[in-house]
Amino acid sequence: MESIQAIKQRYEIVGNDVKLNRAIEKAIQVAPTDISVLVTGESGVGKEAIPKIIHSLSHRKHAKYIAVNCGAIPEGTIDSELFGHEKGAFTGATATRSGYFEVADGGTIFLDEVGELPLTTQVRLLRVLENGEFLKVGSSQVQKTDVRIVAATNVNMFEAIKNEKFREDLYYRLSTVEIHIPPLRERKDDIHLLFRKFASDFGQKYKMPTIRLEDDAVQLLVKYRWPGNIRQLRNIAEQISVLEGSRNISLASLNSYLPNASNTNLPAIVEKEKKKSDFSNEREILYKVLFDMKGDLNDLKKLTLELLKNNDSEKVQEENENLIRKIYGKEEEIYTEEEEEVTSNILELPESYIENPSTSPAIGDKYHFAEEIEEEETLSLQEKEIELIKKALERNKGKRKAASAELGISERTLYRKIKQYDL
Numbered sequence: 001m002e003s004i005q006a007i008k009q010r011y012e013i014v015g016n017d018v019k020l021n022r023a024i025e026k027a028i029q030v031a032p033t034d035i036s037v038l039v040t041g042e043s044g045v046g047k048e049a050i051p052k053i054i055h056s057l058s059h060r061k062h063a064k065y066i067a068v069n070c071g072a073i074p075e076g077t078i079d080s081e082l083f084g085h086e087k088g089a090f091t092g093a094t095a096t097r098s099g100y101f102e103v104a105d106g107g108t109i110f111l112d113e114v115g116e117l118p119l120t121t122q123v124r125l126l127r128v129l130e131n132g133e134f135l136k137v138g139s140s141q142v143q144k145t146d147v148r149i150v151a152a153t154n155v156n157m158f159e160a161i162k163n164e165k166f167r168e169d170l171y172y173r174l175s176t177v178e179i180h181i182p183p184l185r186e187r188k189d190d191i192h193l194l195f196r197k198f199a200s201d202f203g204q205k206y207k208m209p210t211i212r213l214e215d216d217a218v219q220l221l222v223k224y225r226w227p228g229n230i231r232q233l234r235n236i237a238e239q240i241s242v243l244e245g246s247r248n249i250s251l252a253s254l255n256s257y258l259p260n261a262s263n264t265n266l267p268a269i270v271e272k273e274k275k276k277s278d279f280s281n282e283r284e285i286l287y288k289v290l291f292d293m294k295g296d297l298n299d300l301k302k303l304t305l306e307l308l309k310n311n312d313s314e315k316v317q318e319e320n321e322n323l324i325r326k327i328y329g330k331e332e333e334i335y336t337e338e339e340e341e342v343t344s345n346i347l348e349l350p351e352s353y354i355e356n357p358s359t360s361p362a363i364g365d366k367y368h369f370a371e372e373i374e375e376e377e378t379l380s381l382q383e384k385e386i387e388l389i390k391k392a393l394e395r396n397k398g399k400r401k402a403a404s405a406e407l408g409i410s411e412r413t414l415y416r417k418i419k420q421y422d423l
Helices: 004-011 018-030 049-056 078-083 119-131 157-162 168-174 188-205 215-223 229-243 251-255 272-309 314-328 337-347 351-355 370-395 400-407 411-420
Strands: 037-040 065-069 108-112 133-135 142-144 148-153 177-180
Touching: 004 018, 004 049, 018 049, 018 177, 037 049, 037 168, 049 065, 049 108, 049 148, 078 119, 119 133, 119 168, 157 168, 188 215, 188 229, 215 251, 272 370, 370 400, 370 411, 400 411
Parallel strands: 037 148, 037 177, 065 108, 108 148
Antiparallel strands: 133 142
């Protein structure tokens, strides 16, 4: 069995971090077996090195090794790419084609960004993992393949499973052994080593002296969060090597190449768009409540007129009373002629007044009641909102996520409303 140091030299892996060494050690240990491996880690940490190590140390090393970027293949053609297709299976299929699983028979397939696979393809992949069987697109003949599958993802798989974007049974099949590659910000002692390696490589490539960082620039380099990890560090080293005239890089020069370098100690950035979206959802539910109230008042007006016209019919009266109870609950209100006039005026209000009260016409004879009932309307709006929230929670058995989806608001907004109204 090769040592960790020998593997690092062969694949040009730089760093002495404990977590990195453990990941390489696990790859060496699992390589002689045929079990599936899932490599996890953020984008740009170098996950593609692990499947190469596993393949080179396995008994399949003389067979084919195929790397497939699942996120780069369109959803409509990924089944054809992985499993092949028969002639005439779809428009443009002018000949029978072998897929990657057929071509790599006896070897290793690396499925990068496996979290991006469509659900239908996940079902096909699960069958391959379970018994090595697959069907070409447009074929009914079962074929067998003997491949070792190594997958990688930067997606939080448990979140994807929770959101029904990834099959739980497939996850447990793929992750028989899980190897995690730490992000660069957790390998602080390796950051400067990597930068010097890249600077040396680019100095030779572009035939110019190697750049060197001053002490204060090294401190900034180590403190930076590196959201793009090793890939970002490599790009920064290349930019500085090409663009800087001086080969000694100062703090100010390095700072100009690092996006948001002044915010390196902030744990997170609050997205403004999310806040805007929450406000928009809240406004929409308020509009919905207002229009529902207007609809209820319309129904009341119709019922009142029908009661007046058919007051000698007990059957009609009974039906109308039931409808009134349905709309207003057990407490029935008998409107006087004065209140009826107020109701009529409310129904004649333009929708623009409801959506934006600031655009309402000046208060005249027709809208003389507005000031008197403003407080009552505000109270009714709050009561309606509380009623809608209660009903949504009851229908969804207290599950806030389902209730918020039904109401058309975010779960966080619903939680705030529940706390506000002490529900």
